[in-house]
Amino acid sequence: MKILMQFIRISVKRILAYPNEIYMVFLQAFVSVVSTALFWAVxxxxxxxxxxxxxxxxxxxxxxxxxxxxxxxxxGLRDLEYLVQAGEFDRYLYLPRSPLLLRLGETLPVVPMCQQILIALAGIALVTVRFGIMLTPGRFLKCVGFLLLGTVYYQMIYGAVTFLCLRTENISSLRDLIFQFGDYKQYPLGIFPIVIRFFLTYIIPMGLVAYYPTVLLLGLDEPLPQLYLAMPLAAAACWWSYRTSIKKYASNGG
Amino acid sequence: MHRESLFRKNTETVHAVKGISFTIQDGERVGLIGVNGAGKTSTIKMMTGILTPTEGEILINGFVPVQRKREFLSQIGVSMGQRSCLFYDIALKESFRYYKEVYQVSDSDYSQRIDVFDQMLNIQELMDIPVRKLSFGQRKKAELVCALLHLPRVIFLDEPTIGLDVVVKENIFQFLTMLNQKYQTTILLTTHELESIEKFCQRIILLKNGRVLYDGALNRFAGMEDYRKISIPKRSYKERGFTFPNAVEVGDDVEFTINIRESDFSGLFRNMIFSDFTIRRLSLGDLIKQLEGEL
Structure with missing residues (x-):
């Protein structure tokens, strides 16, 4: 718990070291959501x-x-590859905590995270009022729960790919391939053919982090994907990738 | 013609270290030395659990490093001279507090240790300064504090004083000596600054191409006590008809090495005045150069 507080403290201190960054991050998140809304409005x-x-x-x-x-x-997973290439991952390996926990904690962007979440919540409230949508706490909780589950599932798949950089040292092409699908979360999954839908649900699960939570929030009658098998598989792939790759970690010269 | 396949990578296995074996007792100060590429850093990385050895066994305080057990990692302190563990943009104290939590050091121990470290390294005055504003020497001292806040039983230092001026260097070695004497901390040090090794380490392990060339007391290394380096002006060297095979010209002087057990040391400089020549012990650097030439 104490270390978690320290992660947050460091993240806030870092952003306070460059106060302009707070406005920039806010502006970026705001413009991003407005441009998406505008896209759909047009x-x-x-x-x-x-x-x-x-x-x-x-x-x-x-x-x-x-x-x-x-x-x-x-x-923190995003630049793991560059960390490995520079030999900077070494220091996580001799500290008495999980290297991944430390990496994620040290790079935790608390302020951008809070800003995006707050803008999103404000946006949901605005749309709800504007269109007279009836939201219930139960539906909201289901939505957030599924979003968290989807995020963990997505990150486990992303992690399984990323951890390979510990042995191969270069994984950017494959990693960028996953990032290329990032924009797909802006689109309703229903507009895609079934194969793409499957792909965006189980392989690069953009549908899990946005589409299905939206379905749950609005209480729509649509079957949810079954993650009973997929979730343990993704966890096993992620664990295997990390455990086997870390043994092959070669660091770099002196 | 050399043809290289686009798709098949020709690989060659290079052993960073091969067949090395040594034991270090509690409280020893050991210098791991050798030229670039000798395998010093790889050895330290295997001993700290960063690298997995392909063969052999390493035990540190009864732990296998590569298993990275928390009890083991809490007993070691590592400082890699060319890597930073500090948070660059924020006040130094935040880095200290972070490592305090990483190593689970209690509040009282933390304050007490910071006070002790401050007496040697003057770190209190740096606490509120962002790391990026610190000088190189101040950063190095701070890195060391982060690595040692938990008072590890074993310290691994890879080039801890690289690029530092003599004052800061001296300061850091005094600090390490204090830790060694006060807490019986075992210290394994690698550096190319051999004068530091001479001053600080009682024992050296010399590596060459990944193999141990020498492991033992510093003063017994290559008959260190048996040799002296003599430096005399070129004019005197010629006048006296000296013809030492290892003589080299250094500026206006000629330098050569003699074995004091074999040479007639007293007769050599008869009728010479003291200002005409200098005699000194061979440095570790001289001996290593000599060995490198012979091997």
Whole structure:
């Protein structure tokens, strides 16, 4: 617990060292969500598009931003490869805590994370009022729960790929391939053919972090993906990738 | 013609270290030395659990380093001279507090240790300064504090004083000596600054191409006590008709090495005045150069 508080403290101190960064991060998150909303507003000629209502896609945009905020918890995985290449990963290996926990904690971007989450929540509230949507606490909790589950699942798949850099030292092409699908979370999954839907649910699970939480929040009647098998498989892949790769970790010269 | 396959990588296994074996007792100060690429850093990285050895066994305080058990990692302190463990943008005290939590040091121990460390390294005055504003020497001292806040039983130092001026260097070695004497801390040090090894280590392990060339007391290394380096002006050297095979010209002087057990040391400089020549012990650097030439 104490170390968690220290992670947060360091993250806040870091952002306070460059106060302008606070406004920049806020602006970036705000512009991002407004541009997505604008995109959909322009695309809609009537009440519906591709079988989805306006309120659905606006809520989807907010949930996508909410998931971006939550995913900031795993920010430290993004540059793991460069850390390995520079030999900087060494120091996590001789500290008496989990190397991954320390890495994620040291790079925890608390302020950007909070900003994105707050903008997303404000956006959800705004859309709810504007379109007269009835939200219940139960649906909200289900939505957040599924979003967290989806985020963990996504990060386990991302982690399984990323940890390979401990042995191969270069994994950026594969990693960028996953990032390329990042924008797909802005779109309703229903507009894609079934194969793509499966791909975006179980392989690069963008649907899990935005689309299905939106479905749950709005209480829509749509079957949810079954993660009973996928979740342990992703966890096993992630664990195997880390355990086997760390044994091959070669660091770099003196 | 040399053809290289685009798709098949020709690999060659290079052993960073091979067949090395040594035991270090509690409270020893050991210098791990050798030229670049000798295997010093790889040895330290295996001893600290960073690298997994392909063969052999390492035990530190009864632990296998690569298993990275928390009890083991809490007993070692590591400082890699060319790597930083500090948070660059924020006040130094935040880095200290962070490592305090990482090593689970209690509040009272932390304050007490910071006070003790401050007496040697003057770190209190740096506490509120962002790391990026510290001088190189101040940062190095701070890195050392982070690595030693938990008072480890064994300290691994890889080039801890690289690039530092003599004053800071002296300061750091005094601090390490205090830790060694007060807490019986075992210290394994690698550095290219051999004068530091001479002053600080009682024992050296010399590596070459990943193998141990010498492991023992510093003063017995390559007959260190048997040799003296003589430096006399070129003019005197010629006038006296000296023809030492290992003589080299250094500026206006000629330097050569004699074995004091074999040479007629007293007769050598008869009728010479003291200002004409200098005699000194061979440094570790001289001996290593000599060995490198012979091997």
């Amino acid at each position: 695309l809609f000629s009537g009440e519906e598009a591709y079988g989805h209502s306006q309120e659905f896609v606006y809520i989807l945009a907010m949930i996508a931003l909410l998931s971006n905020g939550v995913q900031e918890l795993f920010f």
